[in-house]
Amino acid sequence: GNSVTQMEGPVTLSEEAFLTINCTYTATGYPSLFWYVQYPGEGLQLLLKATKADDKGSNKGFEATYRKETTSFHLEKGSVQVSDSAVYFCALRNQGGKLIFGQGTELSVKP
């Protein structure tokens, strides 16, 4: 069946450090891939998406590339800020429209 696996957290970085959060997936067909972010006490916000192999999603300095050969969609940012502290979820959407999420990775950025 379809599944998503993320690197475990929490991840603690200093401000302006480079961020990578690993995400791999298992799926039949060609799912769309997403990163959502959840700030404390809030719902999920879409951060970026990619709908086909080799697509690069980007938003607010975050990037992720849909790698079909390695079934990965790793999230990267060149220079994190304290305001990026949140929980990040990788997800795939199956053909029926159902979102399947990873377990989430908590990021804490220290000044």
Place this chain on the structure above:
Amino acid sequence: DAGVTQSPTHLIKTRGQQVTLRCSPKSGHDTVSWYQQALGQGPQFIFQYYEEEERQRGNFPDRFSGHQFPNYSSELNVNALLLGDSALYLCASSKDGKNIQYFGAGTRLSVL
């Protein structure tokens, strides 16, 4: 333009009771999906409604049921509450169910 709105924000129930959660989709959206997010976990898909019909269902027991109204708003009902039903319940709306899903802030349910 209002986004996805959910009510109530918080709810406390006791075991065995029944609960109804409500969701109003983003303007122009016709599909509503419900997710359960346990503490420290990723959201788990409960079901999706489109044109007032349940279109997909996740691995949840029949105690979880839903409804979609002609104005596309939706309700999630949970009967015979268990302690393990304590979670954040998220509603997401989309156009046709196959486009980007936008999430509400959720309803925090505590079962005592």
